[in-house]
Amino acid sequence: EGRVEIYHGGEWGTICDDDWNIEAANVVCRMLGYDGAWEYLHSGKFGPGEGDILMDNVQCTGDESIISSCQFNGWKNHDCSHHEDAGVKCNKIRLPGFHRNLQTGDEGLDFIRLKPPRGHRKRLPQLDGYVEFYHQKKWRKVCSTGWDLNTASVICGQLGFPRAKAIKLAYFLTRARARKKHYYWLSNITCIGTENKVSQCKFQNVDISAYNTCPGEPLITRCIPGPKYARGNFKKGGKRRKHRKHSPQRQETIRLKVGSAEGEGRLEVMRSGRWGTVCHRGWNLWAANVACRELGFGTAKREIINSYFGAGHGPIWLTDLNCRGNETQLSDCQHGYISTSECNHEHDAGVACYVPQFNANQRIRLVGGRNPMEGRVEVKIRKRWGAVCSNDWTMKEAMVVCRQLGLGFALHSLKDVYFFPGTENITEIAMTGIHCKGDELALQFCPSDGRSLSVCGDPHRSSTPFAGVICTELSPDLMQDIPLLQQSLHLEDRPLHNLYCASEEGCLSPSAAKMDWPYGSRRLLRFSTRVWNRGRADFRPARSQDQWIWHQCHGHYHSMAEFTHYDILDLNFTKVAEGHKASFCLEDSECSPGVSPRFDCDQPGGGVQGIAVGCADNYQYNIDCQWIDISDITAGNYLIRIRVNPGTLVAESDFGNNEVICNLQYDGSRVWAWNCHIPDDFDPEILIRY
Template sequence: MQKLKSKANAKANANVKNSAITTNKRLYTERQKSHFLVHSVACLGTEVHLAACPLEFNKGNSSTGACEDGMPAVVSCVAGPLYTHNVALKKKLKVSKNVRLKGGTHTAEGRVEVMRGGKWGTVCDDRWNLQSASVVCRELGFGSAKEALTGARMGQGVGPIHMNEVQCTGQERSIWSCHYKNITEEDCMHTEDASVRCNTPYMGYEKTVRIGGGRSRYEGRVEVLQALPNGTQRWGLLCGDGWSTKEAMVVCRQLGLGYANHGLKETWYWDSSNVTDMVWSGVKCTGSEMSLTQCQRHKVFNCQKAVARFSAGVICSETASDLVLNATLVQQSVYIEDRPLHMLYCAAEEDCLSKTAAQANWPYGHRRLLRFSSQIHNVGRADFRPKLGRHSWVWHACHGHYHSMDIFTHYDILSVNGTKMAEGHKASFCLEDSECQEGISKRYECANFGEQGITVGCWDLYRHDIDCQWIDITDVKPGNYILQVVINPNQEVSEMDYTNNAMKCSCKYDGHRIWVHNCHIGDAFSDEVERKFEKYPGQFNNQIMN
């Protein structure tokens, strides 16, 4: 066995050596060329691309007088931490924890967010340019900036705006080292959030997956390129079992087709192609992967319905919605109500009470409800629409309304260690535009079986006095808890960013009254501050939130 290992190592070393010799020979040959198109390049190192550097063109066909004693320039590039498989190099190439990109379809694009005092905030787009954007890209381990975007092109942020009129020379290691101004609400709004698209190494991810059979290039059955034992390759379908929006997100990203509108488990209505065999099953992604090959899947193919009509499919879109809950309104509107059982028959039918309500002495007695208002804003770039068309909505006679989604929000009371102590849910019986930003018209209204949705720049308000807008806390004992609200919890509808769908608050309940404070969007703070909040919700330092 030891001899076999030694031979294998020797062979590997020989391959590396031969590869190095071949590379050196090629570079040596290239360096012998005497014809140069460009010479006398004098970059400062802060330019966003080579064409921005001072340089001279060789106008003639001869190299005489141009780089007479010089040789061809050679560069050696190192991929950023997200693109290298070398573990040691990944640890060495650390990226900043004080800057992040949000809302983009790719890992190297998005709304620029920076951290100050443990809080994430956005950057105003006044005087935003490629030079400043390149500092952000390099700080995050990418190349220079391809585009410096303005006008919230990657969706609007939530919370503070930390920087305005950022001016970088290009030499800075961090955007925080650039000159900038602090702002007030009068100076800038989230409709002016700055974004970037960074240059990245070409990885060829799109060569191993494709979609076909749909009405456009944005939809179709998913096909992957599989390597066979005999050294050949073939295209095959994916089993639709367990396929969801998360997996579809990866496919759309991998193909450069934007966001995932739907991840489909059945594709019988699309034209069949020459590919009919399934090759993968059990594909599970987190949604952040750059390629399907980075997701988990069955080692041995196992599919209940291994026929083409039940293969996985996607519908992609260049834009998507982005829902965010108004955390401040939750904190301001929360209260406890002891509601008589005889007023809760409809709510019980809709499963809006805790399980112990079934054993209650109906219609006598009451349930203790934690009530609050929720205002859900669409800050994305596309309207939020229910996954199902209205032909599939379910009529609920008791309340006299249609359900367009099974679950629209989760309402939970969690213990300090994350155990669910009480829960509620809100079926999206009426998704509509309650109010809109100035200059934006309402498009959705539930009356008369109208279309449901939330327009970009508008919000849907569920008042605290509406049925099911509560958590049944009848069985909750006094103590410190976390109130958690999650919008679109099953990710049934496409969004630009799912990390801002959760809201958390500190709760203190003494058996009679409840105090709710420190309400915030789940990704609004640094990991360190968030861990401290979850560990000590009742005693969390309120100064951090201010």
């Protein structure tokens, strides 16, 4: 959202709001890469602009590709003031595959690398070498008269590394002098150390038309990588090594959640063994720099506010941060503690950090899709491209692929796909048996069976055994209401004559089939659940509407075979009883303030099912199958586990918060539940005590 400014004749200018309407706003938003406009604004809603008013009386049909294709009075022909500047609010959904082509005066300073000298092998990540910037189609060096830690720290930060290290000049200079030509662009870069990139430092330009214009030496830098990117963690080709058995595990106190790319996401910090968020009051680029370096990345590309990565949950540990930018930890900054009247989870802070470059996106591609966001997955192994076997292909592998390509989150993981081939007709299988956790840097870092065409696919099937993906920029994120679950747990002895429909849905233990129906009863552990969508996209059923199954006994459609798993576990995590909830009605039962419900299944044909962002789907304890049949378990201490979207059939930005576990005591006639928690919210020591 913002005031609309357009570039024409070498200058930026505004648009007058005369005749400004939603059709013109739609054109502007599509030019910016969004799927249309939500609202058009007038009368300088976002403040008056500067410079010329370039367009007036703009009249669009809404189908134009650029705003200048609409009818208007002619460039700079207007009768307006800047208090009439037009604005827009765009839909949050991005157009698939859209990439902005920004033109800025300092664009060359955003393209930086470390170049190893002659005789030194290039390694990824590249930790030391000559500092070079890409300017006017050449990589150019920086003229320097010495080495400065503050300047080197900023350079390393922009390269994705948290710190810089002193380097011996003689190590490089003998090789530097051996070269006859040097291309220079900048000289005398001077930083104070708190900048997030070189363009914010002081520097001078040199004459790029001549060679060897530097009176000193080319600038060299050596960087120290974060723990995740240490060279000892990688084999040849960039594959991660397994952790040594006796290496000490680093205790995390800061992390990023639900980002669509490496080094970005909602910021969370640990206090007293529990993860919580940071309020965006006082959140600025200096604080974001400190957080990124503490995370093991470089400096911050940008600080992010207003829960851009989705609302968190649990405590908000920090607010009113006041960082100088040179602190080693976020907790070293001056800060206040949370007041719930001032901050809530709509104000969670996030960051996007500079990360080391591995060129991992150059070793994977999507082929044959309808747009750049989808296709058959092909990987490059030893200079040869090949397809990926779809055996064991799940949403977690698809998530890694989309992140590796910089295309956001996975929307669908596709098996046995056939997309029209691209430039090459690849039929060879390059990888089989892939098993990812979902947070790997690249698909090649996931455990796999390597190349084994003989075990891929079924020789009797007619479809291809290839894996594919469809990516998206936004994703939902489901989370359960823990207090409601804990407070509603209770027992009920229900007669068998009231359980015929539930039996047809498989909601009773197998022993129920051996009873003398309709006589007798089953003991049920009943409870209510409320599932919130805290992500940035709507949660929709795994099956399309034409695949929903009509259940005659209950008179409703099943849009997902299993939406939630309910399990009773012993203290060794062995399952002793189970239940499930078929998702017969995904809808917006309630919504956060200011959010309107959009999904309602009480319509012919099953309605429109889903959970909108900021809304929740409620299942009350008195609904069929909202229970676990515990008729066969004895008195004792147990755990109850509730897991939403258990098969990860629907893509989410974070699967770690889908599970809730409670301690449960059953004495044969009563139950007690306590310590209900999301395991991902606590450190291991707390979980062991639970």
